[in-house]
Amino acid sequence: MPRLTGPQFSLQAKGTIGKTVTYSHWKGLPYSRVRVIPINRKSTGQKTVRSVLGTIAKAVRVVLTLAKDVEVPAMGSQFFIDANKAAPAGNSWVSFLQMVTNSIFASKRVTYEALSAVKTLYEAQAGDSGMSDYIDKSGVTQSAGFQLYLLASFAVSSLNYTGFVAGIDSATAPQLASFAEYLTVSA
Numbered sequence: 001m002p003r004l005t006g007p008q009f010s011l012q013a014k015g016t017i018g019k020t021v022t023y024s025h026w027k028g029l030p031y032s033r034v035r036v037i038p039i040n041r042k043s044t045g046q047k048t049v050r051s052v053l054g055t056i057a058k059a060v061r062v063v064l065t066l067a068k069d070v071e072v073p074a075m076g077s078q079f080f081i082d083a084n085k086a087a088p089a090g091n092s093w094v095s096f097l098q099m100v101t102n103s104i105f106a107s108k109r110v111t112y113e114a115l116s117a118v119k120t121l122y123e124a125q126a127g128d129s130g131m132s133d134y135i136d137k138s139g140v141t142q143s144a145g146f147q148l149y150l151l152a153s154f155a156v157s158s159l160n161y162t163g164f165v166a167g168i169d170s171a172t173a174p175q176l177a178s179f180a181e182y183l184t185v186s187a
Contacts, residue, residue, distance in 0.1 A: 051136040052105045056098050058134035059147035063183050079151075079183045082159040100158050101150055111169065112149045118171055122148050125176040129184060152179055 012030050013023035022035045040046070063080050076084075083093035091099070101108075112119065123145035131144035152168045155161035163178050164171050171179075 047136075047138050049102075051138065051140060051142070052102055053098060054136050055105075055134050055142040055147060056094075056101055056150065058142070059131070059151055060094055060097065062129055062131050062148075063151070075186065077182065077184050077186055079155060079159070079161075082155075082161075086159055096158070097154055100154055104153070105150075108150060108153055109146065112146050115169060118169060119145060121171060121173050121176055122146070125173070125180055128177075129180045148176075148180075151183060155179070155182070 012025065013032075014025070016022045016035050020035055021032055023030070023032045025031065063077060063083075080093070083097065087093045087096035112122075115122075123143060126144035126148040129148070131147055133144050134142045134147065136142070149168065152161075152164065152171070156164060156168055161179070161182065163182065164175050
């Protein structure tokens with residue numbers, strides 16, 4: 001039951017009426033809103049989205065500079081500069097990467113797991129670049145090599161990176177070393 005205070009026609013209310021309307025105040029101003037019942041934050045869909053975003057956040061650490069995700073002239077790797085230029089107006093390059101990668105994450109995961117010798121090269125290069133595995137809250141491990149693979153996919157599809165002659169699924173050790181420089185070495 002809400003608690004009402006004040007003279008007639010000048011009421012302040014706090015609480016919920018009939019499980020439909022909630023009255024409160026914010027910074028001294030009264031307001032009302034529809035009562036919202038929180039959804040299950042531990043649903044499969046929520047866990048999947050958190051895993052994708054966590055993996056991407058872990059992957060971009062290798063790229064981030066002192067400028068973080070905002071371009072500063074003459075600062076950052078070529079990947080960082082290209083990603084900032086490619087990001088739509090009003091988006092940071094990280095949000096652009098998340099937007100592009102979110103819908104293809106599962107299919108890229110399946111493709112990456114099917115790679116054999118090339119997968120070993122990605123894992124080795126990711127380790128050499130200082131990347132590490134990401135373990136989400138569900139206990140699922142997204143390897144450092146897979147994170148590098150996601151960044152390579154984004155670079156080829158959205159940044160027009162041409163360093164993989166036969167595509168990212170057929171990358172060679174020298175091509176991955178060049179890509180790692182593209183990711184991390186300041187331009």
